[in-house]
């Protein structure tokens with residue numbers, strides 16, 4: 001029987017990225033179970049495969065937000081690329097809402113920590129469900145997005161996700177239960193897209209972990 005082919009991150013249990021790792025492993029095993037079930041259920045096969053893709057996409061969303069919460073400060077502390085993006089982000093926000101941001105930072109003894117918290121909140125408020133949003137997140141960690149996922153692959157995944165959600169809305173509206181509007185996707189296509197985005201979540205954890213433990217030497 002075919003199964004999903006997805007890796008697991010190579011992190012240690014006591015690392016700050018271990019909660020994100022646990023979230024990933026739960027998401028991955030949910031997807032694997034749904035996929036395995038799809039292989040034994042002829043009538044609901046496509047529903048299950050669509051669920052696998054939706055779960056895969058929510059996995060990277062949860063993983064990215066958890067990594068931001070637990071690891072962003074640590075990465076900014078050691079990585080020059082992440083520091084630079086942090087500085088740019090804060091400088092842009094200060095231009096947009098100077099009073100709010102400065103008041104918040106200056107009323108806290110740990111003003112730098114408070115500004116990092118501000119960045120984390122902005123990540124938490126978005127959904128990591130497009131290439132653009134994923135690349136904004138990877139930039140904050142000083143990670144090259146292509147090391148996580150290519151633009152083409154991400155676009156294919158999130159376009160399919162959007163269409164599936166749209167089709168589900170149509171189906172809910174259609175009282176007759178007619179499925180005429182649903183596009184039939186090749187099983188393999190759904191499988192590969194799900195594997196691709198889960199793999200991206202795995203690489204995201206591995207890359208953040210590497211940033212913390214193997215920080216790039218500072219230019220002298």
Ligand SMILES: [Zn+2]
Nearest residue numbers: 011015017209
């Ligand atoms: Zn780690």
